[in-house]
Amino acid sequence: MPELPEVETIRRALAPQVAGQTILALDVLQLHLRFPVPQTLAQDLPGRKILGLERRGKYLVFRLTGDRYLLVHLGMSGRLRLAGPETPLLAHEHWQLRLETVALRLRDPRRFSLLLEGSGSPGAHPLLRRLGPEPLEAQFTETYWIETVRHRKAAIKTLLMDGRIVAGVGNIYANEALHRSGIHPNRPGRRLAKARLLRLHAMTRTVLLEALDSGGSTLRDYRKIDGTPGEFNSVFRVYGRGGAPCLACGHLIRQIRTGQRSTFYCPVCQT
């Protein structure tokens, strides 16, 4: 699944293609996604215009006329693409938004993605309301990060991936940020000195920015909106490199589990 840099890359590519277009129809082929696609959507959307496309964490927010919005999350395997209205549907394409010149389609084999609607301020939506600050924006201050994490018993990697603490950091970038910070992923938050937490704060932002510059990473399912893969993979230092030598010290990268997620780290560099 796409993490923040991938979702932001999609947003940037998609925004100019859909902004200003009027929705002609929503076709739903599979309404059983992470949450059921609301039955009212197909009636409510036609005639509304897309005003803009925003991102919050890993959520995309399509702003519509009439003070409404569409909320899209890609889950683990969701992919958006633009297609001609007559292009045949692929397997696992669950819905399409027909616009004036193109159709926006979602393909998602695992169906962990979601399509919901709301009105008023998107920030008040139940799924967005509890999200922590955006890691690349000013609200994610050093003070906030340290005060939120310094008393916690949970593994620092789990905390970094907790959207309520900071929005949009997933498994790949948590692994990478921890390696660059020299911090063991399973170290409890409260057993980290301030200086080390500060380093992690900075490295999290650095890694996300670098990935963004590369157009995101590509594992199995993520593609940019034009179907081409992201370029960041080549810069992974630990993710997916279990058993390979650490690029910093040569020791073999270990793979363990933190929570239910795969964790990669260098036992020498990360303590």
Place this chain on the structure above:
DNA sequence: ACTGGCTCCTGAGGGC
């Protein structure tokens, strides 16, 4: 207030 475990689903890849 936190923590850890479970859950939704399909597909890919490894071992035999």
Place this chain on the structure above:
DNA sequence: TGCCCTCAGGAGCCAG
């Protein structure tokens, strides 16, 4: 070739 097992980038929910 085929079968079975494990694992996958998310994250809300629940019990303890």
